[in-house]
Amino acid sequence: MPEPEVVDVAVIGLGPGGEHLASSLATAGLSVVGVDRRLVGGECPYFGCIPSKMMIRAAGALAEARRVPELGGAADVAPDWTTVADRIRDEATDDWDDAVAVERLERSGARFVRGHARLAGPGRVVVSTDEGDREIAVRRGVVLNSGTEPAVPPIPGLAGTPYWTNRDAVRVRDLPESLAVLGGGAIGCELAQAFARFGVSVTVIEAFDRILGPEEPEASAVVHAAFEAEGIAVRTGVGVTAVAHEGAFSIGLADGTSVGADALLVAAGRRANLGDIGLETVGLDPEARAIEVGKRMRVKGAKGLWAIGDITGKGAFTHMSMYQADVAIRDLTGEKGPWADYRAVSRATFTDPEVGSVGMTEQQARDAKLRVGVGRAELPASSRGSIHKVGNDGLIKVVADLDRGVLVGATAVGPCGGEIIGMLVTAVHARVPLAKLRRMHFAYPTFHRAIETALGDVS
Ligand SMILES: Cc1cc2nc3c(=O)[nH]c(=O)nc-3n(C[C@H](O)[C@H](O)[C@H](O)COP(=O)(O)OP(=O)(O)OC[C@H]3O[C@@H](n4cnc5c(N)ncnc54)[C@H](O)[C@@H]3O)c2cc1C
């Protein structure tokens, strides 16, 4: 192997956070090498957030058009997936080509290497490229941002069938007539509804007793009911025992029934890319499910090593990866903080109704032994909800710590739930006293005005 290249920082994996960190540190004057074995930008722009949200935007437009008869006349809806598939290929992913992202990274001053990187002891990285292996030695540190792969459960018969993961689903050009979705988490629910609105007959199979398990049970129930009202079959609390594929899929369930479908999407969670990045060479466990980090994103138990993004287990979201990147950038450039704070982590699941949430669920607050108060407001009963009429399903739920008189969590389900949650994120993040929140102005007639009702209901 040639002499190692010596740089300030090496970044293994260029997901959203890794790309941001590499270019920011290079702009700040550090010498940086960023390595990715696939596409610069990671899952979000090519296989995740952006293509899925383009599908959802189109599906939402169809759904709104179908609501016209209840509100103001007639609308013919003739779905055409070609527009969506073209948009994902041309506008989101450049036909899954990262040349623009690579150029942007290199313009910042960072060097990019395409290849598989692994740690080779403290402060050393080996990259396997098409031209052979090369070694990098770092002065300040190595940042891990290796992200995740779709997890495929060991169900008898599944391996070897032409099932999809999210990476196939975003590249689909011809829609199947029917689709089974294995897993009713965020990926499964978002994609299930998008395909169903284009006329695909969809069945969601979820082993847990409700879909969207990490959300408040009330949010799961509203989305479940909306799915069934749209004709999406939802099977909860039942595991899959076997999968067979002979022309079409046959999915055997633990209750003795089976689901048939032309296509099968496996959306059963993610597996962190930790097994093949040389963790054992720095005394860490390559079998771990997540990397333990402190509040500066330094990896616990290893010197000169930082980790950001999904692999830290703090929330698999693009905004988390970016947030943690900013924390690590501050640490690597000698700033004095602020360091990571996870009290007011927010997320939006882009089903319709949309689910926005922040901080703790009621159960998490009770498990944390807080003196919990809860308030709810149903959107259909609000002025805006009743004006909105069709498509107004949803609610606001707030979770308070009564001893401190502040909110510790909240959920907004309904039209624009992911936007409405914004003001509640501020409330949880800034610990705005409940008494102060209750005395705010809430514009009439908005959806967010239901927050006032929920605050008044806290007990
Ligand atoms: C369908 C779908 C929809 C989603 N929607 C949303 C959403 O709406 N909002 C949201 O916030 N989040 C969403 N997410 C989650 C989001 O995509 C991730 O949280 C985000 O990509 C951050 O991931 P990351 O930074 O950990 O790395 P990733 O994006 O997973 O990227 C990791 C990179 O590391 C590379 N890599 C791995 N190992 C190596 C190695 N050894 N050497 C070199 N390179 C390596 C990979 O090739 C990859 O490019 C969605 C995910 C999916 C799948």
Ligand SMILES: NC(=O)c1ccc[n+]([C@@H]2O[C@H](COP(=O)([O-])OP(=O)(O)OC[C@H]3O[C@@H](n4cnc5c(N)ncnc54)[C@H](O)[C@@H]3O)[C@@H](O)[C@H]2O)c1
């Ligand atoms: N809008 C967003 O922010 C967004 C959208 C999509 C994904 N994401 C992120 O990506 C992560 C991964 O998403 P995901 O939906 O794949 O994972 P997930 O872990 O959220 O959901 C997977 C679901 O599959 C179920 N499951 C697992 N094995 C099963 C089996 N054998 N049979 C039936 N059900 C089974 C689980 O019970 C779980 O409900 C999410 O946690 C989220 O952080 C975010």
